[in-house]
Amino acid sequence: NAGVMQNPRHLVRRRGQEARLRCSPVKGHSHVYWYRQLPEEGLKFMVYLQKENIIDESGMPKERFSAEFPKEGPSILRIQQVVRGDSAAYFCASSPPSGLTDTQYFGPGTRLTVL
Amino acid sequence: QQQVKQSPQSLIVQKGGISIINCAYENTAFDYFPWYQQFPGKGPALLIAIRPDVSEKKEGRFTISFNKSAKQFSLHIMDSQPGDSATYFCAASGYGGATNKLIFGTGTLLAVQP
Numbered sequence: 001n002a003g004v005m006q007n008p009r010h011l012v013r014r015r016g017q018e019a020r021l022r023c024s025p026v027k028g029h030s031h032v033y034w035y036r037q038l039p040e041e042g043l044k045f046m047v048y049l050q051k052e053n054i055i056d057e058s059g060m061p062k063e064r065f066s067a068e069f070p071k072e073g074p075s076i077l078r079i080q081q082v083v084r085g086d087s088a089a090y091f092c093a094s095s096p097p098s099g100l101t102d103t104q105y106f107g108p109g110t111r112l113t114v115l
Numbered sequence: 116q117q118q119v120k121q122s123p124q125s126l127i128v129q130k131g132g133i134s135i136i137n138c139a140y141e142n143t144a145f146d147y148f149p150w151y152q153q154f155p156g157k158g159p160a161l162l163i164a165i166r167p168d169v170s171e172k173k174e175g176r177f178t179i180s181f182n183k184s185a186k187q188f189s190l191h192i193m194d195s196q197p198g199d200s201a202t203y204f205c206a207a208s209g210y211g212g213a214t215n216k217l218i219f220g221t222g223t224l225l226a227v228q229p
Contacts (some may be wrong), residue, residue: 004158033216042121042204042219043159056216091158095215102147102208102215106158 002027004094004107012113019079019086021110025094032075033104034067037089049075082114117142119207121220128227134192136223138205141186146209149217150179150190153202162203163190195227 005024013019025032030051035043045059049069060067064082069075079086089111093104120139128134138148149164165172165179165188172179178191192199202224206217 031215035217035219042221043217045216045218048216059216093217103149103161103164104215104217106151106160108158 004092004105006090006092006107006110008110009108010111010113012115013082014115015083016081019082019112019114021077021079021090021092021112023075023077023092023094023107025075025092026105028096029094029105030097031095032069033093033095034075034077035091035093035106037091037109039088043091046077079112082112084114087112087114117218119205119218119220121205121223123223124221125224126226128195128225130195130197130227130229132195132227134190134195134199134225134227136190136203136205136225137187138189138207138220139185139187140207140218142207143186144209145207145218147207147215148179148181148188149206149208150177151204151206151219153204153222159204192225195225197227197229200225200227 007022032049034046037043047060047067048056064080066078089109091109093106095104122137150162151159152162153159163174163177165181167183176193181188202222204222205220208215208217
């Protein structure tokens, strides 16, 4: 049983470039969450998606950040025109369909470094 | 109201000792309280979780104590081992609605000395 998979594990971008982070949830999970962890800090919620729908994006910066979870394929977190302050670890978590459990299973994360 | 406050920031315990980490919350709508363990360079892994209908939950060496009236909960690690050295995060969720987003504490770095 594969857990949550994220790629790439490490990503280096120069200021102004785009970063695309991918997340494949646990098989059968239809809920995906993205969290950001800044150095020496806890995890901060960014966005919650179900297949083809954004349910809660209250933690997403208003500009440059977007997320999707298409019917087929992984969830994508996209950061346009990256700045140094975007350097962080980005974690994806997944959970089963509603009502089964509250447990969120986390992936290994993508560590983004903006030069 | 959506904060979860965690203490201490760091903790050093001798092997075989008891590690205690505390968390407090304000939002009474929270109804799910997990603890996650994170090793350097890895993602958080669920350790143990509790709901407000019980005051204590034990799994092996790990115990959550929950005080609903005080809006506090804590993690106790009995017989702490060097392999327990990691960062521990408490979290809370549950708004009775559309989202189960987790609100995390700031983390406790635990070091268990041999």
